[in-house]
């Protein structure tokens with residue numbers, strides 16, 4: 001599937017999303033399955049293996065960001081356990097009014113979640129910030 005789907009996205013975002021879909025984004029589960037080193041558990045919440053789906057949808061960090069986002073995609077929540085499936089449904093909305101804009105915004109939110117996760121992991125600005133928010 002062509003990822004950009006006619007979306008007007010910055011290269012940085014496209015590349016990020018491509019890595020998410022191809023399980024190349026270095027979340028803990030991916031690193032662990034490659035190297036057998038480290039810990040597959042999520043460092044943000046400690047409540048599960050950090051897969052891409054966990055990172056983007058189920059982590060407390062992600063839940064918090066989605067809660068404040070202007071777009072929710074309630075109708076396709078059930079597909080969140082499989083990013084490709086979810087993406088497939090999302091792309092189905094591309095031809096709706098402002099659909100493409102909403103999809104681009106959504107990927108931007110996912111990017112914000114990843115950046116926020118990295119703050120926690122690399123700068124140790126986790127727990128407190130998450131709890132306060």
Ligand SMILES: [Zn+2]
Pocket residue numbers: 042043044045046047048050054058059060061
């Ligand atoms: Zn987590």
